[in-house]
Amino acid sequence: MMKANFHSNLDNEFGALTAFWSPRVVAVANGQHVKVAKVKGEFVWHAHAAEDEFFLVRRGTLTIRYRDRPDVVLTEGDFHVVPKGVEHMPVAADECWVVLVEPAAPTHTGETVSAMTRTIEQQTVNLR
């Protein structure tokens, strides 16, 4: 799927994003997708039954809201793993740039399908 010797720059990949909450897959390794996403506002409450989700903030501030534990607030350079099966909602008051690592399979809204759901096909347009 990726060309041999492919390499790129995170900020260039963020620059190619034109919509919020619309992740872009930028690398594939060991069945995992590395993605970039620009986010702003509230996402949807959701959980990934079988997948952990790694978040790294590149710019701005991201809050991960939880129903059963304290919220986690992440600023530039901060990272956090949302464990599989745990309901959460990402929120950013202002525009925030996030790097994600998660298995290639799931939609980014887990079992929840909403108007904000983007399929893997939509997230990997740049790789084809």
Next chain:
Amino acid sequence: MMKANFHSNLDNEFGALTAFWSPRVVAVANGQHVKVAKVKGEFVWHAHAAEDEFFLVRRGTLTIRYRDRPDVVLTEGDFHVVPKGVEHMPVAADECWVVLVEPAAPTHTGETVSAMTRTIEQQTVNLR
């Protein structure tokens, strides 16, 4: 292995590193390790038979030398995946800070055991 709600900052994790070529596991998700490493000089030629290796440069310049394809030069914010089974040698003329994502299993020198090899136990001291 990670505490619930654990979150941290990349640069703080780099700050905890006191040796070159001695990766530190900072997060675990989906059987993958997210690691930070400070590198300088030449590593060893090696390959990971079954594992891809994702590299993201946080600071400095890293060159991935290959035997069978052009070298890849990565500066701050650049990322690249070394495919499984492909022999490579990371090199940095000056100190370089690298974020790695790879399966939890392997040593960082693949099938090659050298004086520079650090076991997973040595790489995860901070998590216990």
